[in-house]
Amino acid sequence: MKYPFLILCLVFFQSVSSQERFLEIENDIKNGNRKMHTAFSVVDDETGNFAVFLDDDNMMYGFLYSPSLQLIRRFASEGLPKKYNQIIGYSILGQKIRLFLKDKNDKTFGSVLFDFQNGSTHETLYDFKLKQEFYVEGYSNGSKFHLITMPKDSNIFQVYVFEEGKEQIKSTIDLSNESFVDNQAEPQSLNTIMSTGGNIYTTGSQYRFQVDKIDPESPNSIETTSKIVKMYPSNTGFKLTVDTQRHTYLIDVSAQNLDYTLSTIEKPYLSTTMANSNSFLLDDKIYLISSTLEEMVFSVKSLDTQEELKNIHITKHDNITFKNTPIIQEGGTYKNYRELDKTSKFLRRLANEDIGIVASKYNNHYIVTIGSKKEINRGGGMMMPGFGFPVATAGAFTVTFNPTYFAYGSYSSTKATRIECIFDEGFNHKEGEVPQNTFDKIKKAADKFPKKEAETVFKLNDDYIWGFYNKKLDKYMTYKF
Structure with missing residues (x-):
């Protein structure tokens, strides 16, 4: 054998x-x-x-290495009770690494400290439980971890800040003076818009939602970027985008003092009031996609000025002349790969499924992917939002703080339809094979x-x-x- x-x-x-x-x-x-x-x-x-x-x-085993790949220390921890099954972030202070976890209901939280200097661990269960607040995401920044929540039906983010060696504090990012509107142009709370995308109603809880973490420098797929709420973490803070049919709300938060700026970005115009749309951030630009059964608009805008740098409009009767691949459909129960021959079929997917757009840099060009995805049931374990890896059996962890892992794991849990396009620095279409x-x-x-x-x-x-x-x-x- x-x-x-x-x-x-x-x-x-x-x-x-x-x-x-x-x-x-x-x-x-x-x-x-x-x-x-x-x-x-x-x-x-x-x-x-x-x-x-x-x-x-x-057991959880930790191995700390130097930049020259020398093992500094290794040891194991028994960890927290098994209900704490999702690792949402970390803090680092010297050779102390604290991992933060939550339960599957987003209500209770704990941490495991790996002290690689002393070779010891310390497990902590925090003495607060979310009641009228809803978990948004975790944000890690050096020695600090930020646990972000929202009170019900509000424009307020509550931020629990855990800094190694200091007492936990609670801060507020208050957007109560800002205006948010739903798809009917009616005033609405940000909390509700984040859970509905601006629709009047939604199934399930009106206040719970999923946030996809994005690293724009890593390859991303439509599966990763088709959520209506996305977080773009960086060393200086994080950006949170919330998409409705007609707007992208961009909340840019500074890690230093939790100040914010809000930008309201208009989506590309379509002749009908009802459209399926989404956005993606890359550097100082926002990439926007809107589609109905009849037409589609792809747009690029400057984040600084909101000047439109590119606008491509097609109808279901047009050929897609700016694509560098066929219309590709991957996944599905019976056939893993097929090519669609008509623009109308592509627009039907964009209009009825979770639409998304991705942009990346390659040499002096931009690779833009436009498409949609639909969750499918493959049997076996449940799928973690944003992941292609199944949520493992009881007791195993899922890890949601690493946007690179988030992106890599997003390929196999859905049926996705897409085109890929190459543009130069002026957003002129370029012929060639997508690398x-x-x-x-x-x-x-x-x-x-x-x-x-x-x-x-x-x-x-x-x-x-x-x-x-x-x-x-x-x-x-x-x-x-």
Whole structure:
């Protein structure tokens, strides 16, 4: 039985031989044969140290490395009770890394401190529970972690700030003096708009919503960017976008003092009042898409001036002359790949499904993806919002603080339809083949080695690190792309 496995390993290692082997982590502090469920990494931007955490549903193992890949320390923690199953952020102070967790109902919170200097852990259950507040997201910034919530039917963000070595404080980002309108141009609370996209009604809770974290510098897919609420975290703060049919509300929050600026950006004009639309931020520009069954408009605007830099309008009778790929549909129950031949079929998808747009830079060009996605039931585990990885069985963690992992895991849980387009710096369409992105290369290597556990991707400096747990070798293998 050993020989087929060795042959498989040989084929795999040959398939990634063009990539630099980054780090092999021997987990000899692990006891038993439990499956390795989860892996993730935390990077210290100040020191260059990075930690890799592995979880096997019984223990969480932490490994801290220097920038030169020297192991500083490793040890394990029993972690928190199993109901705390989502890791939403972290704080770093020297060689202390605190991981913040929540329960599946978004009500109770806790943390696990890995003190790599002393080789000890400390578990904390926080003594507050959200009642009339709704969890929005977590934001990590150095030694601080921000737990962001919203009171019911309000324009206010409550921010619980956890700073290592200090008492927890509660701050407020108050947008009560700002104006927000729904799709009928009626005044509405931001909380309600975030959960409905400006519609009059919605199914389920009117105040709960999903937020996708976005790293614009990483490859992103329609699956990742089609939510109506998106967070773009950075070292200086975060941007939160909320999309309705006619507007994108952009809330830019400073990490230093939690001040904000609000921009209300008009969507491209369509002849009907009802349209499906979304947006995407990249650098100092916003990319906008609006569609009905009859027509579609793609627009690019400056965030500073809101000047429109590009506007492309097509109807269902037009050919899409600015695309560099066929109209591609991937996923689905019966056929994983097909090409649509008519613009009308493409607009039908955009109008009726979760519409999205993505932009990225490649050399001196922009790659723009326009499309939509539809959730499908593949059986098995439930899918985490924004992820292609299933929510694992009871006890396993999901990790939502890493937008790179968020983006990489977004390919396989949906049926998605898209076109990809190349534009120059002046947003003139350019002919040519759309280049492979880094995630395409990683997935090509990963697909050749199907039996892997705890797959993850994270950014380290200018590189992407892909890793998985090899149970036979009892090692965590990582490669640099």
